[in-house]
Amino acid sequence: MDGYNFAYLDEQTKRMIRRAILKAVAIPGYQVPFASREMPLPYGWGTGGIQVTAAIIGTDDVLKVIDQGADDTTNAVSIRRFFARTTGVATTERTAEATIVQTRHRIPERALSAGQIIVFQVPIPEPLRWLEPRETETRKMHALAEYGAMHVKLYEDVARHGRIATAYDYPVMVGGRYLMRPSPIPKFDNPKLDRSPALQLFGAGREKRIYAVPPWTTVVSLDFEDHPFEVQRWESCCALCGATDSFLDEVIVDDRGGRIFVCSDSDHCGERRAAGHVGPQPDALGQPVAEEAT
Amino acid sequence: MTGRLLETAPGPGFADPVADSQRAFRAMLEAIARPGTVQAIGAELTPPAPLSRAAAAALLTLVDFETPLWLDAAARQPAVEAWVRFHCGVPLVDDPAAARFALVADPMGSLLPLDRFPIGEDAFPDRSATVIVAAAGLKSGSGWRLSGPGIEGEARLEAGGLPLGFAAAWQANRGLFPCGIDLFLTADDRVAALPRTVRLED
Numbered sequence: 001m002d003g004y005n006f007a008y009l010d011e012q013t014k015r016m017i018r019r020a021i022l023k024a025v026a027i028p029g030y031q032v033p034f035a036s037r038e039m040p041l042p043y044g045w046g047t048g049g050i051q052v053t054a055a056i057i058g059t060d061d062v063l064k065v066i067d068q069g070a071d072d073t074t075n076a077v078s079i080r081r082f083f084a085r086t087t088g089v090a091t092t093e094r095t096a097e098a099t100i101v102q103t104r105h106r107i108p109e110r111a112l113s114a115g116q117i118i119v120f121q122v123p124i125p126e127p128l129r130w131l132e133p134r135e136t137e138t139r140k141m142h143a144l145a146e147y148g149a150m151h152v153k154l155y156e157d158v159a160r161h162g163r164i165a166t167a168y169d170y171p172v173m174v175g176g177r178y179l180m181r182p183s184p185i186p187k188f189d190n191p192k193l194d195r196s197p198a199l200q201l202f203g204a205g206r207e208k209r210i211y212a213v214p215p216w217t218t219v220v221s222l223d224f225e226d227h228p229f230e231v232q233r234w235e236s237c238c239a240l241c242g243a244t245d246s247f248l249d250e251v252i253v254d255d256r257g258g259r260i261f262v263c264s265d266s267d268h269c270g271e272r273r274a275a276g277h278v279g280p281q282p283d284a285l286g287q288p289v290a291e292e293a294t
Numbered sequence: 295m296t297g298r299l300l301e302t303a304p305g306p307g308f309a310d311p312v313a314d315s316q317r318a319f320r321a322m323l324e325a326i327a328r329p330g331t332v333q334a335i336g337a338e339l340t341p342p343a344p345l346s347r348a349a350a351a352a353l354l355t356l357v358d359f360e361t362p363l364w365l366d367a368a369a370r371q372p373a374v375e376a377w378v379r380f381h382c383g384v385p386l387v388d389d390p391a392a393a394r395f396a397l398v399a400d401p402m403g404s405l406l407p408l409d410r411f412p413i414g415e416d417a418f419p420d421r422s423a424t425v426i427v428a429a430a431g432l433k434s435g436s437g438w439r440l441s442g443p444g445i446e447g448e449a450r451l452e453a454g455g456l457p458l459g460f461a462a463a464w465q466a467n468r469g470l471f472p473c474g475i476d477l478f479l480t481a482d483d484r485v486a487a488l489p490r491t492v493r494l495e496d
Contacts, residue, residue, distance in 0.1 A: 006312045014319075015357075015358055018319050020420070022356075025326050025444075025489065026326060026491065027490070027491075028443050030419060030420065030472060033420075056319070056323065058316040139417045140417065143417040178472075199323075214326075214327045214489075214491075215328060215443075216444060216445060
């Protein structure tokens with residue numbers, strides 16, 4: 001794109017972000033402050049993830065962008081177009097073909113491999129923020145590994161609801177040292193964070209933090225011996241592909257209360273249907289939309 | 295006059311600064327995310343001696359006016375100083391404790407003690423030095439036994455030209471976690487990394 005540097009950011013900004021990323025990888029789970037730039041889209045739309053992607057992406061990369069698991073939602077489409085225009089790299093909707101996956105709110109169902117980097121868009125990076133609003137205090141709590149407040153919060157869940165009611169952005173311990181907020185992924189995805197062969201990078205633009213989980217690093221969801229961590233389950237399967245082991249979205253299909261459950265990961269669902277898997281209502285959402293031209 | 299300028303002018307940096315620094319960065323990112331692997335930095339460079347291509351690429355990729363750089367005695371040559379000042383615009387410091395990046399061209403003589411370099415603070419462990427070391431050679435699959443984040447089970451890495459006692463010094467550095475320095479080992483056009491989390495046994 002004329003008038004802009006490759007991947008939009010200027011080279012000094014990339015250097016600054018690259019230094020932050022290297023320190024983030026060296027200190028798994030620790031939030032590295034960085035001089036987040038103003039991006040050509042508002043905070044809350046993935047400016048942190050975009051800056052991380054812009055700092056790492058090269059002409060050989062193949063980029064996939066998802067929002068809530070889907071490649072065809074507004075946020076995903078606009079970020080994918082942004083990088084297609086500012087870098088000219090190949091983009092894909094297939095998890096298996098991507099070298100970089102930028103994501104909002106999900107981790108793909110297909111297990112990531114060692115050659116891949118997943119970049120999370122993070123709104124609030126500080127896991128203790130709703131418990132302690134002062135940055136000076138949360139910083140001390142991280143320095144001292146003083147995470148009792150989070151256990152109290154989870155205990156209050158148990159006391160009030162009989163179980164840990166936190167369903168997304170479920171707190172994890174990284175490498176046995178840092179409490180980390182895995183961005184608002186459903187806790188269904190938490191097990192995928194643990195010992196992943198892929199490098200996982202997290203960018204929070206408004207809050208100006210970058211953090212990382214290196215490959216093969218332990219990521220443990222907090223729990224109690226008598227209330228162990230567990231992921232949500234559904235009674236139905238995906239209406240389109242019949243999957244029983246994927247994260248399902250509830251979709252209203254008419255104005256008479258009709259509803260179905262479908263895979264949140266659109267690529268996973270499409271792959272399964274292409275392989276011949278059929279759910280109970282394969283035509284419930286009409287014909288699939290043709291792939292957009294980028 | 296023109297002749298003299300050309301004689302003393304620093305040599306070129308990256309041929310394609312945008313693409314070359316991105317490739318070098320990804321090699322360094324891969325190296326620090328997967329300790330024990332040796333990555334090719336993938337850029338054509340003719341840096342002044344004693345800088346290797348990988349060490350020079352690391353400087354061009356990461357340092358600038360925000361990151362005071364310390365050069366050890368072997369690297370503190372006028373040609374090297376002029377080259378990094380011109381290409382990186384980096385302030386050079388005499389005190390390793392004031393540096394964010396350090397370049398050690400003669401590890402036998404000046405890598406130890408490691409605690410000369412800033413280790414960061416408990417509240418800001420990222421404010422520690424990144425030390426770029428010229429190794430005599432890098433080989434994956436033999437040598438030290440490495441374990442820790444980024445490694446599935448165990449990895450092996452052999453780095454030549456490091457001083458006796460380095461492994462012990464590194465263990466002490468690891469004991470400082472989450473503080474501690476991070477190390478990039480460079481040789482020719484290749485780079486490996488020892489993030490502070492890595493356990494290292496002879």
